[in-house]
Amino acid sequence: MPTPIDFYFDFSSPYGYIASTQIDALGAKHGRAVTWRPFLLGAVFKVSEARPLTQLPPIKSNYFVHDFPRSARMFGISYKMPAAFPFLAVQASRAYYWLADRDAAKATAFAKAVYHAAFGEGRDVAPAEAVADIGAGLGIDRAATLAAVNEAAVKDRLRVEVDEAIKRGVFGSPFIFVDGEGFWGADRLPHVERWLATGGW
Amino acid sequence: MPTPIDFYFDFSSPYGYIASTQIDALGAKHGRAVTWRPFLLGAVFKVSEARPLTQLPPIKSNYFVHDFPRSARMFGISYKMPAAFPFLAVQASRAYYWLADRDAAKATAFAKAVYHAAFGEGRDVAPAEAVADIGAGLGIDRAATLAAVNEAAVKDRLRVEVDEAIKRGVFGSPFIFVDGEGFWGADRLPHVERWLATGGW
Numbered sequence: 001m002p003t004p005i006d007f008y009f010d011f012s013s014p015y016g017y018i019a020s021t022q023i024d025a026l027g028a029k030h031g032r033a034v035t036w037r038p039f040l041l042g043a044v045f046k047v048s049e050a051r052p053l054t055q056l057p058p059i060k061s062n063y064f065v066h067d068f069p070r071s072a073r074m075f076g077i078s079y080k081m082p083a084a085f086p087f088l089a090v091q092a093s094r095a096y097y098w099l100a101d102r103d104a105a106k107a108t109a110f111a112k113a114v115y116h117a118a119f120g121e122g123r124d125v126a127p128a129e130a131v132a133d134i135g136a137g138l139g140i141d142r143a144a145t146l147a148a149v150n151e152a153a154v155k156d157r158l159r160v161e162v163d164e165a166i167k168r169g170v171f172g173s174p175f176i177f178v179d180g181e182g183f184w185g186a187d188r189l190p191h192v193e194r195w196l197a198t199g200g201w
Numbered sequence: 202m203p204t205p206i207d208f209y210f211d212f213s214s215p216y217g218y219i220a221s222t223q224i225d226a227l228g229a230k231h232g233r234a235v236t237w238r239p240f241l242l243g244a245v246f247k248v249s250e251a252r253p254l255t256q257l258p259p260i261k262s263n264y265f266v267h268d269f270p271r272s273a274r275m276f277g278i279s280y281k282m283p284a285a286f287p288f289l290a291v292q293a294s295r296a297y298y299w300l301a302d303r304d305a306a307k308a309t310a311f312a313k314a315v316y317h318a319a320f321g322e323g324r325d326v327a328p329a330e331a332v333a334d335i336g337a338g339l340g341i342d343r344a345a346t347l348a349a350v351n352e353a354a355v356k357d358r359l360r361v362e363v364d365e366a367i368k369r370g371v372f373g374s375p376f377i378f379v380d381g382e383g384f385w386g387a388d389r390l391p392h393v394e395r396w397l398a399t400g401g402w
Binding site for chain 2: 044047048049050056057059060062063067070071073074166169171182184185187188190191194201
């Protein structure tokens with residue numbers, strides 16, 4: 001079996017959302033599984049000295065606010081900016097890893113549902129309650145999710161993932177690895193596809 | 202005649218170089234002329250509070266140093282990082298506008314020659330003498346170029362272009378406008394192409 005694609009993303013990242021709607025199909029086309037790996041941009045930004053795109057000077061932030069929905073439309077997906085943005089995705093990310101260690105397919109479905117709620121519908125997915133509601137829609141016990149996101153082991157699991165992401169050079173979302181080769185940004189999906197098709201250049 | 206594509210770039214921008222090798226063919230495919238518009242990232246960075254990509258924290262700069270040649274190879278073009286980077290492209294930019302007001306086709310040929318010297322061959326194109334040498338290779342009088350880059354009118358011409366770029370929201374290189382719609386980055390060439398083909402979405 002070829003190595004899975006590592007798909008790093010923050011649930012609060014618009015371009016992560018866009019890439020999330022494409023990455024599984026892209027992997028499947030080239031016989032690759034995709035490992036979804038949420039991380040926290042807030043932790044990474046301390047290392048990269050970066051800021052959320054909407055908190056940059058107006059000449060840049062205005063562009064991104066225009067480009068988020070424009071890029072989404074190009075891929076034919078719905079886009080609605082959440083009222084609170086950026087938001088802290090720590091609860092959703094913990095819930096994801098708790099699920100991933102039990103049922104990887106369900107965890108990926110959950111990640112897609114979180115992204116769709118946040119950027120497809122503009123809902124607030126930051127609170128643990130909102131995360132548990134999204135899980136409930138996939139048949140995951142609400143109380144179990146609420147308990148899981150407060151477990152020390154689950155908190156540690158996310159922390160280790162974030163540290164590992166930084167060690168691997170992840171500084172933005174999405175960040176995609178194919179056989180150790182890293183690509184930053186939804187704009188790089190054509191590069192990722194070419195790498196998958198050719199084995200690199 | 203449809204509106205020309207506005208192609209904004211800094212001669213010191215690796216991704217501007219990459220886009221410069223594609224933009225004329227992209228325009229021609231869709232019946233569009235391309236207006237080449239060098240500007241100075243240094244001036245723009247004061248507004249956008251940004252820094253050259255190689256002067257960012259290592260987690261980011263390491264990525265870009267790896268990605269510049271990788272992206273160039275994807276397009277099948279040569280890439281050699283200039284020893285002095287970033288460099289001040291003010292002389293080349295002045296020479297460009299001086300030429301552009303006299304012979305637009307020659308000015309574009311000159312811009313391509315500057316970019317090829319800088320990033321295809323890694324030569325130092327910052328000094329006026331280097332710029333004049335590149336012009337001489339295209340049959341442009343060396344002494345005339347050296348005189349032009351010191352003319353007040355030519356200096357003003359570049360200043361006005363840089364101000365205009367900032368007014369239009371240009372904050373990085375390359376930055377491409379199609380019918381008033383702006384796209385940032387060489388990665389956005391597929392978006393630009395889609396916009397040209399469909400008239401927007």
